[in-house]
Amino acid sequence: MQPGYFPANVLFILIFVAANAFFLFTAYKLYRILRLGKPEDRFDRTSERIKSVVTFVLGQRRVIREPAGWGHFFIFWGFVIITIGSIETFGVGIYHGFAYWKFLGKGLTNVLYLLQDLFCTAVVVALCVALYRRFVVKPERLRYEDQKATNQDACIIIGLILVLILLLFGARAAEYLLAQGEANRYFPRLAFVSVAFSRLFAGLTKEGLQAWYSICWWGHTVVILGFLIYIPFSKHLHLLGAIPNVFFRRLGSVGELSKMDLEDETAETYGISTIEEFTWKQLLDLYACTECGRCSDNCPATLTGKPLSPKLTIHHLKEHLQAKGKMLLAQQGAAEAASVNPEGELVKALIGDICQHDELWSCTTCGNCMEHCPVFIEHVDKYVDMRRYLVLMESNFSPEVQNVMRNWETNSNPWGLGFATRGDWAEGLPVKTLAEDSQVEYLYYVGCAGSFDERAKKISSALVTLLNEAGVSFGILGAEEKCCGETARRLGNEYLFQSMATELVEIINSYGVKKIITACPHGYNSLKNEYPQFGAKWEVYHHSEFLATLLRDGQLQPQQTMNKNLVFHDSCYLGRYNDLYEEPRTLLKSIRGLKLSEMERSRNKSFCCGAGGGRMWMEETLGDQKINDARTDQALKLEPDIIGVCCPFCTTMFEDGLKTCDMDEEVKVYDIAEILAETVTSEKE
């Protein structure tokens, strides 16, 4: 069956068409399953989207953040190059005389073949490393409950690619020998690996070579087509899902939650309780997962033994989607409906069977999973969407959470302290309320912690000192201030959040405020990135960036030396959510004598303090360690005098962590504003 001659070419065309048809059929089914999802607009900013595909797919930027990612880089590009080569291979299958050199010229073909040889070799090396990792190193992140199936899947894929490449080299080697001395045949000699392989066939007759060539060619072709068929059924579904997923990724602020339409009188349910209620983009996420495990490797919940692993969440959702999606599609086509088994997947509850309650409530919304996912899967809004269902529809949450929600409702702060006392912290301090003077340039939005928490009040007064020192014109809302509602939103209580947000926007706008400073990363992210959903148009500054500017402009000058070792902790909502890594560091570096040390998990790898996503208000009873204790341990490894933070909630979490290990006398937790206020001495004094 010499390829390209009758009847081999007819057979090839049949196989080729059948394989492609099968693949397209499966792909179309997957597409239809996606379409079960709700609409979502991700079609804006096309040029930015194309750019991100270039950077993150072609450039593999996030993949190669880790050493193991380089293996993927070569496999990916090897794949692309092999695919280019496959077109020639398939061409030969139809007509034996087909060859690239006839179109591209010999020079270019040489380059192409050389590249192919190089990348194929690199792929073989990368695959061997991959096998070594999976079976010898066994990193935690590659673990799944159905380990056998997962390993089997990996082996099939790796095996197929290896066989495919070896057969390609075999075919090339035979081709090279056959081309010797034939006028109408040509083989690019630059393909030195293929040439080297030809030694295997040394001394064979022309017929022998021809036979080997046919065997290798057919083998290679069949494996490629087999691969095509196998892709959608394996974790290599990501070959189809990843590229569109990168294209359609969220371009605005990370972890921004959708604004629910609560006015809609026809709505029967709120939040998400079935897989098909997710949007198509949320479902596309599931197809894109490569099962690399980087998300869980960085997840504070997973790392402290909570029943939450973002990798597994995505994996479970994906399996459920595929199984249930098929059934839903069958139901749509009445003819097939009879074959649908009403038991099984259709009766599985998204919350309870597929995702567990503790799983949803364990998430701190720290965003570490999303930050490290090479294909930009968005985990957090899925957890929040399901929490929304539990809260809004079923009022199903722990008593602590219920308590804190009532506190917000009656007094607009999580502690439930009297709303009229909100401004009391500022009594006796040189700060006016907007009611007293609304002509100020900045509103200092203090937030609940800064207003009510004894510890955080000190941060507020330090900031007041600094702002006055720098001559900034600012005021506070005092008793008129309200909670920003961020935590209520992340706990799933969108109704409460929206009513709080509407109120706060109204009060702030009533004073014609244009610029806002805040010392709370949660309020900051909320006012800056989510309040525009409610008609807010303000410039919002976190105190770290604002103070850094004041320092740069010389409006503040640290005078005192502070001979201390400080470990800085990046807050999730400052760093990952808002890309403010440098500003607090600039500020700390401006202080003479202060030695700044970095934890292993710092900047975009920063490990959550455990307070986010409403976890601040919940008991932490699951797992083998509390998240704040784990983070405190990480900081203590560097033997600091001070743990430097940027957030009132981080302050609480670290102070609790230090108390747990009885280090609260030796090590102190300070907000950067407190540290700066300590070193900036007023000339007047």
Added chain:
Amino acid sequence: MNIVVLVKQVPDTETKIKIGADGKSIETSEIKWVMNPYDEYAVEAALRLQDSVGASVTILSMGPERTVESIRTALAMGADTGVLVDDPATEGSDGLGKAKVLAAALKSLEFDLVFCGHRAVDSDENQVGIMVAELAGIPHLGLAVSAEVTDGKVKVQRPIEGAKVTMEAILPALVTFGGAHAVWNPRYASLPGIMKAKKKPLETKTLADLGLSADEVGAQAAKVSVTAMEMPQERQPGRKLEGDTVEKAKELTRLLHEEAKVI
């Protein structure tokens, strides 16, 4: 089965209370009003019976217009209808006056059970529920922490020193509820509940509608009245003693002797 729950709107316990200019009442301008927590337990108890035996639950309250908010809260939790007696002539009523109004309003309602908190956390008089039972001529069970209905009887449990008693009464009856938030964990209204509550029937009545005249209730008819209010003394901040244990002990004895004069 019909249950009427008596609900009072009171200042939130965290509200900063200021005494009014007359020295006998509180300033109401900066107050956050909420449903009396014990009444909320009564609502929860009624809704549990709604779930288990299919009772229909009516909320009855008296007070100015703002009281509607607390009734709506109970409707959002799941109660079926609401009645508010809103008449300026009721202002200044003592416990008995309020009980008269509520008992009169009860007459126009069908009920097998009347539930309410054993006291309201504002004036803490522990009277109205019992008086309503008396005026309506029905038995009263006090300080319940559970309520069940079987065979035309209501059975409740009440904690007593170190034990619990179980009591029952023939319907119709009035039960006042005690316990604490952790005992009852009153349900948190769901969003559909809140939406539906906006459309549930809520009737407003005046004294005339109830067949009462203004001089039977309100300040003139009150037999009990508040004569003065004063704020508790501000607590002195705590003091931390410095030094080693011996020094601290010495200083402590000195303070207890000289300042506190207790030893």
